[in-house]
Amino acid sequence: MLLKVQSQDIAQAFSDYRQAVADEALAKTQLERAKILLDKGAIAQKDEEVAEDADTKARITVETATEHLKVLGADPDHPSSVVEIHAPVSGVITDQQVTASAGVKTLDNSPNLFTNLGSVESVDRVRRIRK
Numbered sequence: 001m002l003l004k005v006q007s008q009d010i011a012q013a014f015s016d017y018r019q020a021v022a023d024e025a026l027a028k029t030q031l032e033r034a035k036i037l038l039d040k041g042a043i044a045q046k047d048e049e050v051a052e053d054a055d056t057k058a059r060i061t062v063e064t065a066t067e068h069l070k071v072l073g074a075d076p077d078h079p080s081s082v083v084e085i086h087a088p089v090s091g092v093i094t095d096q097q098v099t100a101s102a103g104v105k106t107l108d109n110s111p112n113l114f115t116n117l118g119s120v121e122s123v124d125r126v127r128r129i130r131k
Contacts, residue, residue, distance in 0.1 A: 002087040011081035017065040027058035
């Protein structure tokens, strides 16, 4: 792992996901209650259909929230707004433009936010050339 980043987008996506799951549970309970009441003649068919529609929409909202988390690279089963960034190759950090817990800016005139990663082979080649 190269670094960890706190993502506000993932935090919001987890909040939306948890709310969607709670809404789905409520809609399911209301649908079950509406079916019982319909069987006993206590409500009209249209009221049961409204509860069924709400349940369907709640399930779709959960599916959408789950897909949004996956698009952001998060796992719905492990809620965390921290994203781990892994280096594409193994090596040694040779230059770092940020410090621990530092805030960073993007899309402006800030310094390069990337970390330079040199592989052991490239460092050895530089060392041999200098000798």
